[in-house]
Amino acid sequence: xxxxxxxLDLGSGAxxxxxxxxxxxxxxxxxxxxEGYSRESVNLLAQAASPLVGGVLxxxxxxxxxxxxxxxxxxxxxxxxxxxxALATASAQLVELVTPQGEGLVSSIGRFFGSINxxxxxxxxxxxxxxxxxxxxxxxxxxxxxxxxxxxxQAEADKNIQAIAQQASTLAQxxxxxxxxxxxxxxxxxxxxxxxxxxxLAQLTGGQARIDPDGQMRFVVxxxxxxxxxxxxxxxxxxxxxxxxxxxxxNLVNGGYRADLTSTLDGGQLAGQIAFRDGAxxxxxxxxxxxxxxxxxxxxxxxxAGVGLDGNGGRDLFLAPTAVAGAAAAMAVDPxxxxxxxxxxxxxxxxxxxxxxxxxxxxxxxSQLLAASGTATLSDQAIQIVGSLGSAARTATDQxxxxxxxxxxxxxxxxxxxxxxxxxxxxxxxxFQHASEAASKFVSVVNxxxxxxxxxx
Amino acid sequence: xxxxxxxxxxxxxxSVSDGLSRASETSKVAASGLRVALPSDDPVAWADGMxxxxxxxxxxxxxxxxxxxxxxxxxSETALDTIGKILSQVQGLGVQAGNETQSAGDRAAVAQQxxxxxxxxxxxxxxxxxxxxxxLGGSLGASPAFDATGKFVGDAIDKTVQxxxxxxxxxxxxxxxxxxxxxxxxxxxxxxxxxxxxxxxxPAAVRAQLDNxxxxxxxxSNARATIGxxxxxxxxxxxxxQDLETTLASIKAQALSADPVKAASDFTAAxxxxxxxxxxxxxxxxxxxxx
Numbered sequence: 069x070x071x072x073x074x075x076l077d078l079g080s081g082a083x084x085x086x087x088x089x090x091x092x093x094x095x096x097x098x099x100x101x102x103e104g105y106s107r108e109s110v111n112l113l114a115q116a117a118s119p120l121v122g123g124v125l126x127x128x129x130x131x132x133x134x135x136x137x138x139x140x141x142x143x144x145x146x147x148x149x150x151x152x153x154a155l156a157t158a159s160a161q162l163v164e165l166v167t168p169q170g171e172g173l174v175s176s177i178g179r180f181f182g183s184i185n186x187x188x189x190x191x192x193x194x195x196x197x198x199x200x201x202x203x204x205x206x207x208x209x210x211x212x213x214x215x216x217x218x219x220x221x222q223a224e225a226d227k228n229i230q231a232i233a234q235q236a237s238t239l240a241q242x243x244x245x246x247x248x249x250x251x252x253x254x255x256x257x258x259x260x261x262x263x264x265x266x267x268x269l270a271q272l273t274g275g276q277a278r279i280d281p282d283g284q285m286r287f288v289v290x291x292x293x294x295x296x297x298x299x300x301x302x303x304x305x306x307x308x309x310x311x312x313x314x315x316x317x318x319n320l321v322n323g324g325y326r327a328d329l330t331s332t333l334d335g336g337q338l339a340g341q342i343a344f345r346d347g348a349x350x351x352x353x354x355x356x357x358x359x360x361x362x363x364x365x366x367x368x369x370x371x372x373a374g375v376g377l378d379g380n381g382g383r384d385l386f387l388a389p390t391a392v393a394g395a396a397a398a399m400a401v402d403p404x405x406x407x408x409x410x411x412x413x414x415x416x417x418x419x420x421x422x423x424x425x426x427x428x429x430x431x432x433x434x435s436q437l438l439a440a441s442g443t444a445t446l447s448d449q450a451i452q453i454v455g456s457l458g459s460a461a462r463t464a465t466d467q468x469x470x471x472x473x474x475x476x477x478x479x480x481x482x483x484x485x486x487x488x489x490x491x492x493x494x495x496x497x498x499x500f501q502h503a504s505e506a507a508s509k510f511v512s513v514v515n516x517x518x519x520x521x522x523x524x525x
Numbered sequence: 526x527x528x529x530x531x532x533x534x535x536x537x538x539x540s541v542s543d544g545l546s547r548a549s550e551t552s553k554v555a556a557s558g559l560r561v562a563l564p565s566d567d568p569v570a571w572a573d574g575m576x577x578x579x580x581x582x583x584x585x586x587x588x589x590x591x592x593x594x595x596x597x598x599x600x601s602e603t604a605l606d607t608i609g610k611i612l613s614q615v616q617g618l619g620v621q622a623g624n625e626t627q628s629a630g631d632r633a634a635v636a637q638q639x640x641x642x643x644x645x646x647x648x649x650x651x652x653x654x655x656x657x658x659x660x661l662g663g664s665l666g667a668s669p670a671f672d673a674t675g676k677f678v679g680d681a682i683d684k685t686v687q688x689x690x691x692x693x694x695x696x697x698x699x700x701x702x703x704x705x706x707x708x709x710x711x712x713x714x715x716x717x718x719x720x721x722x723x724x725x726x727x728p729a730a731v732r733a734q735l736d737n738x739x740x741x742x743x744x745x746s747n748a749r750a751t752i753g754x755x756x757x758x759x760x761x762x763x764x765x766x767q768d769l770e771t772t773l774a775s776i777k778a779q780a781l782s783a784d785p786v787k788a789a790s791d792f793t794a795a796x797x798x799x800x801x802x803x804x805x806x807x808x809x810x811x812x813x814x815x816x
Contacts, residue, residue, distance in 0.1 A: 100530070163565045170564070171575065178579040182586025189593035189686045189696050192667060193656060420665030422658060424684045431687050434583065447579040455572045458564020465565065476539070480532050487529035 072518050079511035085112055086507055089500030092130045097493045104264030106134040106486035107493075108256055110500075132256030133486045136279060138478065139263045143270035143277055145478045147335030149471040150271035154228070154340025156468040159348055159461035162221040166214055166352075170454030173210035177363075177447040179203045181434035187414055188427035192377065197409035201401060204385060208399040211360045214454075215396035218353045225345035226316045230306045232272050232337050233318060236295075237303040239269040240287070244301035247284045251299075269295075273304070274335025290332035293320045304329070304338075315345060348460040353396075355453045359439055360396035361389045363446055366438045367430065374413030374426025381417055537806035544799035551792040560783035574780035577773045580690070584770050590686040591763045594696025595756065597684070601660045601698050602752045604652035608703070608712065609745045611646045615639055615716050616738040622723040623732040632731075636723040643716050647675055650700060650713065661700030670700040675713030677704045688762035690769070695755050702748040709744035710737050 089110040099105040108130035183203040187196040246262040262285055266277045275289035280298075287296040295302050302322035309317035309330070318338060320327045330346075333339040364386040375381040384402045389395040405411045415423025439449035554560055564571040621627065622635045650671040653659055658666035662679035670679040681701040688694035703712040715737045722730035 160565065163563050167563050171578065174575045174579055175582050178582025179586065182583045185583070185687045186586050186589040186593070189590035189597075189684060190656060190658075191664075191684070192658060193593075415664060419682055420663065420667065420680060422662065422666035422684060423664035423682055424686070425664075425682065428685055428687070428693065435691060448576070451572050451575045451579075455564045455568050455575075458566075458571060459568040461563075461565040462568060476535070480535070483529050483532045483535075484527045487531045489527070489529040491530075 072514055072521065075514045076511060076518075079507050079514055081115075082507035082510065083504055085110075086500045086504035090497060090504065093493045093497040093500060095130070096488045097490060097497075100488040100490055100493075102260075104260045104267070105488065106132050106256070106260050107488045108132055130256060132259060134256070134259060134263065135482070135485050138482045138485060139267070140277070141478045142263075142475075142482060143267050144335075145471065145475045146267045146271040147274035149468070149475045150337040151274060151335045151340040151343070152464060152468040152471045154337040155344050155348075156340075156461065156464035158221065158225055158228075158341065158344040159457070159464045161224075162218065162344075162349060162352075163458050163461045165217045165221065166454055166457060169210060169213045169217060170450070170457075173207075173214060173450045173454070174447055176203070176207040176210040177434070177450060180207045181431055184414075184427050185431045187412070188424035188431060191414040191424045191427060192421050194409065197412050197414075200412050201406055201409045204401045205406065207363070208386065208401055211356065211363075211396040211399040214356055215353065215360075218349050218356065219397070222315065222345050222349050222353070225341045225349070226306075228341045229316050229318060229338060229345075232341065233304040233306045236269060236272040236338070237301075237305075239265050239272065240296050240301040240303065243269060243285060243287060243296045244299050247296070248299045250283060270336060272336050273338055274333050289320065289336075290327065290329040290334070293327045293329065293332075294322075295320060312346070318342070348457060352453055352457050354393075355449070355456075356396045357392050357394060359446065359449050359453065360399045361392045362439050362449075364389050364395065364399060366433060366436075366446075370426065370429050370433060371413050373416070374429070375415050375417050375419070375423075376411035376413050377421050378410065379417075381413055383411055383413060385412070533809050533812070537802075537809040540802040541799070541806050544795070544802040548792070548795040548799045551788065551795040554783045555785075555788040555792045558783055558785065558788070559781055560788075561781045570780040574777050577777040577780065581770060581773045581777070583690075584766055584773065587687060587689070587766055588763065590696070591688055591694075591759050591766065594684065594686055594688075594694065595759050595763075597654050597658075597660055597697050598752050598756050598759070600652055600654045602749060602756065604649045604660060605745055605749045605752065607649045608646060609742060609749065611642050611649065612712065612716070612738065612742045612745060615642050615719055616735065616742065618642075619719050619723070619731055619735050619738055623728050623735060625728050627728070629726045632723050632726045632728075636720055639716065639720040639723055643675075643713070643720055646713060646716055647671060647673075650675070650703070660697065661703070663697070663699040663701065671713060675711075675717060677701060677706075677711075681706075688759060689765055692762065694758050694762055696759070698748060698752050698755070702751065703744060707744070707748075709747075710740045712741045712744060715741040 089112070092108050092110045096107050111131050180200075180203040183196070183199045187193070187200050190196055243262060243265045246258055246265060250258045250262065266285060266287060269275070269287060270277070273289045273295070275287060275295065277285055277287045277296075279285055282298075284298040285296065286294065286298070289295050293302075295304075300322075302320050302325075305319045305321050306316040307319060308314050312330075318329045318333070320329050329338075330342060333342065364384075365388070368384040368386055368388060371385040372382050376383065383405060385405055387398065387400045387402055389398065400406075414427035415421070416425045419425060434447070435445060437443055437445060439446050440452070444452060553562075561567045561570045561574065618635045618639050622632050627635075650661060651659055651669040652661065659668065659670045659679065660666070662668065662670035664682035664684070665679045668678070670677065672678050677700050679700050681699045683695045683699060684697040685693045686696050699707075701707045705711045705714075715734070719731065719734045719738060722734050
């Protein structure tokens, strides 16, 4: 049977244990808005009765209500959302940039052929000849503007890739440091911080994370390349790739080891930026170059067959493109024709200055299937190129909405499982406060008993 | 299910955010009148609208080509009208000169009149348009269609323009129609031959030329008929062009523009939904305040 002094120990232990509960409730309440924080609970352990009354002890650390399965889902959802949001944002920006220019290109094609038709009615009219040259220059400018916008968007994606790679490297370092801290400290907050860092990293790089039996987190990206393994972290580096037009290649570097992740990332903002740069933007740039090449070469072929007012032929209307790649950016009216509209070849050899037969041949090009390997007119292909960018942006935005909903669902599940409820914490606070007060009262009673006993001796 | 304040507040924030987003979208549509401003709004509708834009651009510039051609044909028609009148006068003078009762002096006077008319004829054959081009010269419009001897020195190349989608129309007639190469007699040479016969005081030769005069007049009439057909074709094409532009404007509006009533209705609905979401959010926030 415990003596009165033993009961004092029991009372003081109870006060300490209940105060620990107050402290944990207070910590939970304090972190109610802390991102990634998992609510904790005090680990109260009843002491074995020896020989009659046992006490209570608070465990060394609070119990964390984290759920590794949900954390994994959060990382997965974050990776998918990171990819789709980066792709959607970049695509939407490009569409907003290109649409007025796209409409300009489409209109320019219509205006160009319209001006040739107007010239066909009066081939010697100097004003109409100038109008043809102006509309041809407008057409070339429209091609150049769209090509510049796409190139700018791709350069912007490269900048983002550079910045995200640095950010991801920092997070990887942070993750390895947290692995180290967790190995030496049992504070559950460190696990929350590691989960948060891993989620943020997944949002940037995609990839998978797992907790090894030794409690260390291992984070792999791409086709299984290890970014974080215990205390060590690799870094992500973006370097120019000559084989990809000087665009940045994403490498995982760990000492002497280097792996190219550019085409193997399965999620995250980096994958989204790369998908935009090497996917929708590159396709649009290639298609635009092909269209510019077709436009210049087909129109030139007909123009060469005609003659200007000087009776001479064999001239190009547009600068002859040397290759498909870069044709849109290099599109321009031939300087000789630009400087002298009388050289626009409206007639055919043998005709007079009023001959409009070649102008008619040029006008006829507007309805011929000259683009997309002979399947579309020039204007239809221009619409198709800008439209496909819009379509890609729409798809990316829809995917982003789905992924965002998925993130919300998983977050809600996590909040339900691990989030802090202030109502609950207030109740627990009152519960531990009352228990602590009762323990104090118990100590006071024991103290009174001891006093009585001592005074009666 | 355990529900935390964070979940409730997230829900409230999302409801308000979604409401704001929807209100913003509908207000943009209502204010701009555009349902499809970007291809990402509706790729198919945007493409339909753009195709209409291209056709509109080309159609509006066809108006200029049609107008220019119409004016040239009007000038040609006026010239041929004058030529026809001259030929009729020459024919009348030929009938007069072919009369055996006419004296040599009478025929000399008639011959002079015919030569004067021949000069007028040459001027009419070399009629120029407002731009200074010889309307009957074919593609060689920069120089006179007929030389001083009345010989046709132009060519038979007509100016054609696109007057509709996939439809071409001639915007000129060549003076070759008034020559033997054009399928009849040489109009100027016929008048010249008549003048010569009258000058030679040879009534029989004069009468012999009258048949050629009839053929020349018929040839001019045929040329005028050709012009008439071409003018009619241009007028029809212009009318069709205007109808097409109205249709294209409608297609464009249908593809890209918003229905004002629907836009206003959508905006009001979105605004009401937002206000409701805000009120619910306020209630939720008050529920989550610690007691």
